[in-house]
Amino acid sequence: MTVPVSIDDLRRVARRRLPRIVFDYLEGGALDEITLRSNTTDLATLRLRQSIMNDVSDIDLSTTVLGQTLRTPVLISPMGLLSLFHRDADIALARAARDAGTVFVHSAWSGMPLKKVAAAAPGAVWCQAAIWPDQRLVDQHLDRAEEADIPVLVLAGDVSVSSKRERDLRNGFTMAARPSPRSVLNAATKPRWVANFLFGPKITFGDQSIDGRAMNLREMGEFMHDDNAAMTWDDVIRIRKRWPGKLAVKGVMCAQDALRALDAGADAIFVSNHGGRQFDAQPSTTAALSEIAQAVDGQAEVLVDSGIRRGSDLVKMRALGATASLIGRPAVYGLVHSGEAGVAAVLDILRDETATALAFTGNTTLNNLNASALAPRTNDASPHATHTLHTP
Numbered sequence: 061m062t063v064p065v066s067i068d069d070l071r072r073v074a075r076r077r078l079p080r081i082v083f084d085y086l087e088g089g090a091l092d093e094i095t096l097r098s099n100t101t102d103l104a105t106l107r108l109r110q111s112i113m114n115d116v117s118d119i120d121l122s123t124t125v126l127g128q129t130l131r132t133p134v135l136i137s138p139m140g141l142l143s144l145f146h147r148d149a150d151i152a153l154a155r156a157a158r159d160a161g162t163v164f165v166h167s168a169w170s171g172m173p174l175k176k177v178a179a180a181a182p183g184a185v186w187c188q189a190a191i192w193p194d195q196r197l198v199d200q201h202l203d204r205a206e207e208a209d210i211p212v213l214v215l216a217g218d219v220s221v222s223s224k225r226e227r228d229l230r231n232g233f234t235m236a237a238r239p240s241p242r243s244v245l246n247a248a249t250k251p252r253w254v255a256n257f258l259f260g261p262k263i264t265f266g267d268q269s270i271d272g273r274a275m276n277l278r279e280m281g282e283f284m285h286d287d288n289a290a291m292t293w294d295d296v297i298r299i300r301k302r303w304p305g306k307l308a309v310k311g312v313m314c315a316q317d318a319l320r321a322l323d324a325g326a327d328a329i330f331v332s333n334h335g336g337r338q339f340d341a342q343p344s345t346t347a348a349l350s351e352i353a354q355a356v357d358g359q360a361e362v363l364v365d366s367g368i369r370r371g372s373d374l375v376k377m378r379a380l381g382a383t384a385s386l387i388g389r390p391a392v393y394g395l396v397h398s399g400e401a402g403v404a405a406v407l408d409i410l411r412d413e414t415a416t417a418l419a420f421t422g423n424t425t426l427n428n429l430n431a432s433a434l435a436p437r438t439n440d441a442s443p444h445a446t447h448t449l450h451t452p
């Protein structure tokens with residue numbers, strides 16, 4: 061196998077190895093996938109300003125996020141059902157993050173118990189909670205997080221409703237495991253994945269149980285469909301009162317919500333459109349970020365994800381005002397490639413690319429970056445070509 065040199069190399073391996081139905085679950089977005097595409101295209105159309113003859117011999121990528129100093133300036137976002145991709149799933153991501161000196165966020169819909177994942181990589185795991193309609197479930201999860209010494213809780217803010225992901229519907233990707241005949245035929249061409257699925261550890265719901273046993277896939281499906289359309293900022297305020305650690309709210313996509321999150325006591329505003337998997341009529345996070353960062357004005361940290369595939373993307377997000385960036389799918393490409401080692405390769409690639417991009421901008425740390433690192437865009441047909449630079 062050739063050595064992967066980019067995130068896209070790893071993505072191609074994942075596409076080859078996974079049954080179409082599973083790859084589409086990973087890759088797909090809501091409806092027409094417009095937001096999904098704009099996450100990457102808007103980042104790609106942003107340009108960085110090159111500056112030469114600066115002493116860039118001593119690059120320091122370390123950055124402090126919510127009180128934790130990270131050696132690698134990219135974290136891993138929460139993702140549910142990772143057991144579909146590799147038997148080590150969350151544990152591989154958590155260990156690779158720990159070894160790279162960064163953090164993995166355990167999903168509220170993970171197939172592995174929080175306690176087990178946190179114990180595999182102490183200090184390198186944050187966790188997500190959802191505002192489930194049954195408050196007792198939320199409180200139980202907060203207790204679990206406290207017991208596991210989790211420093212940061214990431215609230216799933218953008219799941220009041222679930223979007224239609226048409227690839228999944230067409231493929232018959234349902235938790236009741238009713239794949240379409242075409243999906244079954246295609247899976248038959250990926251015997252390695254099928255063998256692991258059939259004979260590997262059973263896929264269950266890590267922290268939710270029924271009568272003392274972990275939920276199975278079908279039961280998980282029913283549980284996950286139980287959206288909480290009635291949730292409001294009052295729920296965030298209640299959780300803030302109960303949770304002693306740092307709190308981030310994920311899914312903030314406008315300045316007004318960022319200010320509401322601040323009022324509710326959030327320590328971090330997590331700008332995310334769920335990697336284009338939820339609301340398909342909204343902008344990329346790149347397009348939303350600077351307005352939000354300006355509104356927050358240093359009162360909280362600003363995290364961002366969705367569409368990051370290159371080290372230069374991390375530099376761009378920083379220049380737009382993010383404290384730190386996170387990746388979702390790229391970490392899974394690494395996981396599919398070679399488990400923990402593959403995730404480590406992803407973090408390595410991004411770290412190397414970030415160092416080089418930073419040096420080209422004439423900087424030795426991410427900490428002093430601001431919009432002046434962004435070059436004005438000309439001859440650019442993108443819908444965001446009029447993006448104004450907030451040069452100090």
Ligand SMILES: Cc1cc2nc3c(=O)[nH]c(=O)nc-3n(C[C@H](O)[C@H](O)[C@H](O)COP(=O)(O)O)c2cc1C
Binds near residue numbers: 167168169387388390
């Ligand atoms: C397979 C998959 C599962 C996901 N599950 C969750 C989840 O459980 N909770 C959540 O808040 N976001 C979830 N997300 C969204 C990610 O946290 C993140 O926002 C998104 O993947 C970032 O975009 P990127 O994949 O382009 O980097 C999921 C994303 C993927 C690809």
